Amino acid sequence: MLNVQIDTVRDFEKFVLRDINEFKKLGFVFTSYKQWETKYSQQNKELLEKSKQEKEELYRQHIIYEYSNLRERLIPTRPREIIYSKNFIINPKYKEGLKNLETKIQNGEDLTTHLSRRIFQADFSDGLLFDFGIYHLHLGILPDKNHPKLVQGYKDVLFAVFTDDKAFFIRIDDHRNWTNLDLLKTVQEEFPQILEK
Numbered sequence: 001m002l003n004v005q006i007d008t009v010r011d012f013e014k015f016v017l018r019d020i021n022e023f024k025k026l027g028f029v030f031t032s033y034k035q036w037e038t039k040y041s042q043q044n045k046e047l048l049e050k051s052k053q054e055k056e057e058l059y060r061q062h063i064i065y066e067y068s069n070l071r072e073r074l075i076p077t078r079p080r081e082i083i084y085s086k087n088f089i090i091n092p093k094y095k096e097g098l099k100n101l102e103t104k105i106q107n108g109e110d111l112t113t114h115l116s117r118r119i120f121q122a123d124f125s126d127g128l129l130f131d132f133g134i135y136h137l138h139l140g141i142l143p144d145k146n147h148p149k150l151v152q153g154y155k156d157v158l159f160a161v162f163t164d165d166k167a168f169f170i171r172i173d174d175h176r177n178w179t180n181l182d183l184l185k186t187v188q189e190e191f192p193q194i195l196e197k
Helices: 008-025 033-043 045-049 052-073 092-107 127-132 181-190
Strands: 081-084 135-137 156-162 166-174
Touching (some): 033 052, 081 092, 166 181
């Protein structure tokens, strides 16, 4: 009889670690082992008593968390229909940038260049996205001087929600408008189906 042993957890870890290496090649930054060890040994003195093998296991768990966090913040590339809120207003200043973004969304192109200035930091937590499922996208056309891999940022951004086949445009508003519950209210009143998630 053939004896086959399968370790799905280890196989998953190997897959994730390979994918992390691919992300790194694209410029995404993950916490290094040394950074992690320094930070968490200051917060948790018990870490200092653990063996090297135990620390490496904890670090792998941490890096997999960062990977999941990053994946959650990226918008999968697939064509989507755009649906606008009833009160969606296009500021002429952003007309060209919005048109560019609309075309990318409808064609299913990569939207990473329009995302948060901190999208390349795998450990960054986007409160607006994680709490309400609302993305903010920048409406520039040219590369940003401070973030050349991203489009130019402005004071205002597009607030939107993405599902598998649709992009719901809530409004263009001040970038600092993170905690404005009117965003969620618009979603609740006009697109209640996406709150089921």
